[in-house]
Amino acid sequence: MNRCDLPDNFIDNLETLIGKTKAKLRKNQSTSSSSQLTNPPELEDQPTIQSLTLELDVMADKSLREFSAPTTANIHTGPVVDTNGSFAVKPALINMVQASQFYGKAHDDASAHLQHFLEICNTFTIKDIPRDGILLCLFPFSLLGKAKQWFYANKENNTTWAICSTNFLAKFFPTGKTNALCGKISSFQQQHDASVPEVWEHFQDYILECPHHGMENWLLMQTFDHGLSNSTRETMDAATGGAFLTLTIAQATAVVEKMASNQGWSEERTQTRKRGG
Numbered sequence: 001m002n003r004c005d006l007p008d009n010f011i012d013n014l015e016t017l018i019g020k021t022k023a024k025l026r027k028n029q030s031t032s033s034s035s036q037l038t039n040p041p042e043l044e045d046q047p048t049i050q051s052l053t054l055e056l057d058v059m060a061d062k063s064l065r066e067f068s069a070p071t072t073a074n075i076h077t078g079p080v081v082d083t084n085g086s087f088a089v090k091p092a093l094i095n096m097v098q099a100s101q102f103y104g105k106a107h108d109d110a111s112a113h114l115q116h117f118l119e120i121c122n123t124f125t126i127k128d129i130p131r132d133g134i135l136l137c138l139f140p141f142s143l144l145g146k147a148k149q150w151f152y153a154n155k156e157n158n159t160t161w162a163i164c165s166t167n168f169l170a171k172f173f174p175t176g177k178t179n180a181l182c183g184k185i186s187s188f189q190q191q192h193d194a195s196v197p198e199v200w201e202h203f204q205d206y207i208l209e210c211p212h213h214g215m216e217n218w219l220l221m222q223t224f225d226h227g228l229s230n231s232t233r234e235t236m237d238a239a240t241g242g243a244f245l246t247l248t249i250a251q252a253t254a255v256v257e258k259m260a261s262n263q264g265w266s267e268e269r270t271q272t273r274k275r276g277g
Helices: 014-034 045-061 064-068 091-098 110-121 131-142 145-153 161-172 175-186 196-209 217-226 230-240 249-261 263-274
Strands: none
Touching: 091 110, 091 131, 110 131, 110 161, 131 145, 131 161, 145 161, 175 196, 175 217, 196 217, 196 230, 196 249, 217 249, 230 249
C-alpha cells in the first residue's frame, strides 16, 4: 500500500496513535463501568483493557533501540514439569548427566547418548516424583549447542519422555543416517588380513551403531558369512565340521564367538585342515 492508498483515519505519528488508543480504551472502560448494573461485562474484559493500556504505556516510553534489543522473555528455560513443587535437581545429578554431553554434530551418536543418559537415570529414584518428570528435568543438562537449542525450541511438544526421546532420535538420527548404516551392514566385507576376532568385532560395531537396523538374526549371520574371505570361510566351515550355513542361529553364533575368543584354536584347526588332518 503506498501513501496515496492509505485510509482517511491513518495516523503516522506513534505518540498520537497511542494517545488516541488509550483514550478509547478508557472511554470503553468508563462506559462498561456505568452500565455494569444493567449489562455486567465479562470478567476477562477488565484485565484485557488494563494489560493493553499498560502495554501501550511501555511502548510509548521505549526508545527505537529498545524495540529491537533482546530481552529475557526471548530466552527459553524449562521444561515445565508437574512435580508437585517437591523436586529440586541436586548438583550431583546434574554433574552426572553433564559428564557426557551431546552437541548434535554430524558424528555424534544420538542413540548412544540416550543409552548413556538412561543408564545414569536408572541408578536412582526420587520418592513421589514420576519418572517422566525426572527424565525431562535432567535431559537438557545433557545437551549442548545445537541439541540444546532444539530442545528448548520444541519443549512445548515434548510433554512426555516417550515423545521427547522419539523426537530427539528423529532429529539427530535421521532416516538418511539409518539407511547409510544399514547399507554398511548389508554390504559388509572382511578387510584384508583381518583375523576372525577383528572381523567379528568390526561387524558387531556396525550393528551397535544402528541398533534399530530391523534385520533378523538369521540375515545378520548370513550377511556376516557372505562378507568373509574365502580362506576365512573355509576356517569357519572347518570349525563346524561341515558347512557354516547348515547351523542354526544359536549354533552359528556360538561358533563365531568361540573362534573370536580363541583365535589360536581356530588357526590350529585351519592348519590341520590344510594338512588333511
